[in-house]
Each structure stands twice: as C-alpha cells, then as structure tokens.
Amino acid sequence: MSGTSLDGVDGVLIDFAARPARVLASHGLPLPPGLRAELLALNASGADELHRAAVAAHQLTLVYAEVVRALLGASGLEASAVRAIGAHGQTVRHHPPGAWLRGRRVDAQDPGFPPYTLQLNQPALLAELGGIAVVADFRSRDIAAGGQGAPLVPAFHREVFGQAGSSVAVVNIGGIANVTALTSDGRVLGLDTGPGNMLLDLWCARHTGARYDRGGAWGASGRADPALLARLLAEPYFALQGIKSTGRDLFHADWLQRQLQGFEALAPADVQATLVELTARSIAQALRDLPWGEAELSELLVCGGGACNDALMAALRRELAPCPVLTTAERGWPVDLVEAAAFAWLAWQALEGRPGNLSAVTGAAGPRILGAIYPA
Structure with missing residues (x-):
C-alpha cells in the first residue's frame, strides 16, 4: 500500500486461512524523493502527463517488487506459496460522483466530467517481477456501479x-x-x-x-x-x-x-x-x-x-x-499495517469471487467483486 501521504510503501504478508488471520511478515520502504515529488506533482495538471505518469508508475512498481522480495525473504516462503499480491497503486485523481471539482459537479450523465478514479500502477509488470498473481484496480468497479470508490477498508x-x-x-x-x-x-x-x-x-x-x-x-x-x-x-x-x-x-x-x-x-x-x-x-x-x-x-x-x-x-x-x-x-494490529492488510484482504475476496465493497458505505448500486486479476 502506498497512500495519500506519499510517505512510503507498506507491505504485509498474511495468512487469511488462519483464524484469526495471521501476519507472517511486514516490510516498509520510503519512496525515493524524486518519485515522491513526481507523484505529488501528478496530482495536478501539467505538461507531458501521460508519459510522466507511465514512468512514475513503472518506478513505483519497482518499489512494490522490492517490498515483495523483502516479505518473501523475511517469511522464508517461495513465491509459489503466495496466492496473490493486492496492489492498490498510487491515487493521483479521485473524482467520485457528486463531488464539486474545478467548479463543476462530477456527474455520470455529464460526458465532459464523468466520475472516475485513477491509481498509477503497473500490475502486469509486478506479476512478471514477482512471479505471483496480482490483484489491482480495486476502486473502478465501485465507481462504475455509482459508488464513491472509497472508503474500501x-x-x-x-x-x-x-x-x-x-x-x-x-x-x-x-x-x-x-x-x-x-x-x-x-x-x-x-x-x-x-x-x-x-x-x-x-x-x-x-x-x-x-x-x-x-x-x-x-x-x-x-x-x-x-x-x-x-x-x-x-x-x-x-x-x-x-x-x-x-x-x-x-x-x-x-x-x-x-x-x-x-x-x-x-x-x-x-x-x-x-x-x-x-x-x-x-x-x-x-x-x-x-x-x-x-x-x-x-x-x-x-x-x-x-x-x-x-x-x-x-x-x-x-x-x-x-x-x-x-x-x-x-x-493486535500495528497501526502501519492495517491499510496494507485491508488491500491484501480485498485481493483475497476477489480471488474467492466475493464482494469487497459495502454499498451502504460507498453508495454503489450493490455489492461488487473489486479488482482486476493479473495471473502470475
């Protein structure tokens, strides 16, 4: 998980088959200063955004992969023992329905300003580097169903x-x-x-x-x-x-x-x-x-x-x-692990074919399976 604070990447390896769920390893890495500055800058419009966003997503995914390697090393597990990585990506735009932004209301009926959310990530690359399936893009389905796409935890x-x-x-x-x-x-x-x-x-x-x-x-x-x-x-x-x-x-x-x-x-x-x-x-x-x-x-x-x-x-x-x-x-849950653990759990829900959102929280039309799956 790399959140809105842009302070770093938190990773946690969890066994959800255990009751209660068991944390096997955790690891955190700070974001390189240049990447942090670029991710912050990409929250606003700027020159050459598409290229810069793609480069930043690539660099962020390399940090994710490093965290994954550290988790495997700390736990002593092989990649084949891990069912999936839940990788939320870095939010750089969040325009949920009903929000007032740039003087306009985000509205599903307005083709010029529809609801959307954007998290920078390269899940296919992460699956390739880690040799583990990746579940990513958790918020989009809830937005598509009329929800806010947040909070998902x-x-x-x-x-x-x-x-x-x-x-x-x-x-x-x-x-x-x-x-x-x-x-x-x-x-x-x-x-x-x-x-x-x-x-x-x-x-x-x-x-x-x-x-x-x-x-x-x-x-x-x-x-x-x-x-x-x-x-x-x-x-x-x-x-x-x-x-x-x-x-x-x-x-x-x-x-x-x-x-x-x-x-x-x-x-x-x-x-x-x-x-x-x-x-x-x-x-x-x-x-x-x-x-x-x-x-x-x-x-x-x-x-x-x-x-x-x-x-x-x-x-x-x-x-x-x-x-x-x-x-x-x-x-029983360290304060810096809860959100990363939540997205691991959401990945598990997706793999099991179970909904991850709560429509009473997000406003979506109903429960939805969240996330796109990139096989190992």
Whole structure:
C-alpha cells in the first residue's frame, strides 16, 4: 500500500486461512524523493502527463517488487506459496460522483466530467517481477456501479475489529482520514472525514524541512487559532451528510493558501496546531453525525500515520471524551499495517469471487467483486 501521504510503501504478508488471520511478515520502504515529488506533482495538471505518469508508475512498481522480495525473504516462503499480491497503486485523481471539482459537479450523465478514479500502477509488470498473481484496480468497479470508490477498508475493519453487542469506530489517519462505524446492531457505516496528515505534512515540510512532524512535537508547541479553525471548518465538504469521499483533488496546497489569507501574522507552529485541531474536529464531528441509533460509541481505534502523532491523539481524546481512544496496536494490529492488510484482504475476496465493497458505505448500486486479476 502506498497512500495519500506519499510517505512510503507498506507491505504485509498474511495468512487469511488462519483464524484469526495471521501476519507472517511486514516490510516498509520510503519512496525515493524524486518519485515522491513526481507523484505529488501528478496530482495536478501539467505538461507531458501521460508519459510522466507511465514512468512514475513503472518506478513505483519497482518499489512494490522490492517490498515483495523483502516479505518473501523475511517469511522464508517461495513465491509459489503466495496466492496473490493486492496492489492498490498510487491515487493521483479521485473524482467520485457528486463531488464539486474545478467548479463543476462530477456527474455520470455529464460526458465532459464523468466520475472516475485513477491509481498509477503497473500490475502486469509486478506479476512478471514477482512471479505471483496480482490483484489491482480495486476502486473502478465501485465507481462504475455509482459508488464513491472509497472508503474500501470498512469491510475489512468489520472482519477484524467488530465486537458483538458493541459500537466501535475505526479511523485510519493517512493523508486523508476515513472512519468506519461498526454499530452494535451489525450495521457498517463509513466515509472520508477530510484531511488527515496531508496538510500537516505539507505545512511541516514547508517550514521545518522535515517530511512530517515526528510525534506531533512541533504542532504541540503552537496554539490553535479559533478564527482560522472556524474558516477551515467552513469548507462545504465538512457539512456534507451521508456518503462522501475526498482526496488531494480538494485538499491541497492552494486550498490551504486560500484559507490562510488574512492570517499571515500567525506563527507557523500556531498554524500547525490549528491543522491538528482541524483533523481531530472533523473526525469527531463525522462520528457524531453518523446514525448510530440508540447505542453509544464504545471505543475509537486509530491506525495510520496519525496514530503516531501524540498531539493529534491528544486532540481526539479531548474531542471524544469520555470515549476511550486507542490505537489498533492495542487490538493486535500495528497501526502501519492495517491499510496494507485491508488491500491484501480485498485481493483475497476477489480471488474467492466475493464482494469487497459495502454499498451502504460507498453508495454503489450493490455489492461488487473489486479488482482486476493479473495471473502470475
């Protein structure tokens, strides 16, 4: 998995035949700086995009292949023992139905601006290099069925974190934050809440030179500005109710720059502290807005890079008190493995001919088998 944060590639080797599923090996690699910069640039229009995207996809696939080799080496398994690689690819465009982008509404009936999602990947090359079947392109079928194509992880969250009789929420804080609600009556709800680490990383890199705010220390040194926070939260996306998803197509450097007009006197650390509050507040508000029914939230489990940001975790605990806010590691799943494990599970679902989406989450017309299969 290489997510919206563009911080690296996480790989996990899992035996889903075991009950519970058993992690056999894990490995992570940072993205080479040049590739990271190019993938970030490809989120916006530019010159020679088709060629640049193909080159970036090739380079990213080589990193995927290196992670696969490391997983096999760590586990002692041969490639022939692995049924498939689930390779999500790198999202560079996400235009789901109903989104307002570039001043237009994405609409299936508009031939000039139809729904689509695009993940850079070369799954045929990965199958060739790894000698293992590859399942890729998970989001397109859900989009074709009228869904948002995201989030896709809630079905996996139900498998590993569901607790009979309890209402549990799982939030993955990557570049974008997405939340899964597992209600005590068996319903599964989910949506993208908005920016996770994306704006935090951007602002930190701009003012400190570091790719991210390690432990949230820099953000914790500042003080959130209430007026700026109110302006950020006024973004119409946060007020949308029900099924929704988002990405860098909406929340990007230019969006942040527009919000900061008139706040130029704020210290950079205070802006960072405000962005921490934005992520926490938007997650908490989304949880409060979900139709939980009579039940109260028993606990929130956090995974993704945001779980390592102490300032962000503290803000979430303040927002959701007295509800316990834990990391998924406290329930047996390391925070940096959950999303990669989810796409391994989605690959397994595809191979078994089982649906991977939840239409109540994505808005698709119904359950669909997700992913294209590239044989070894």
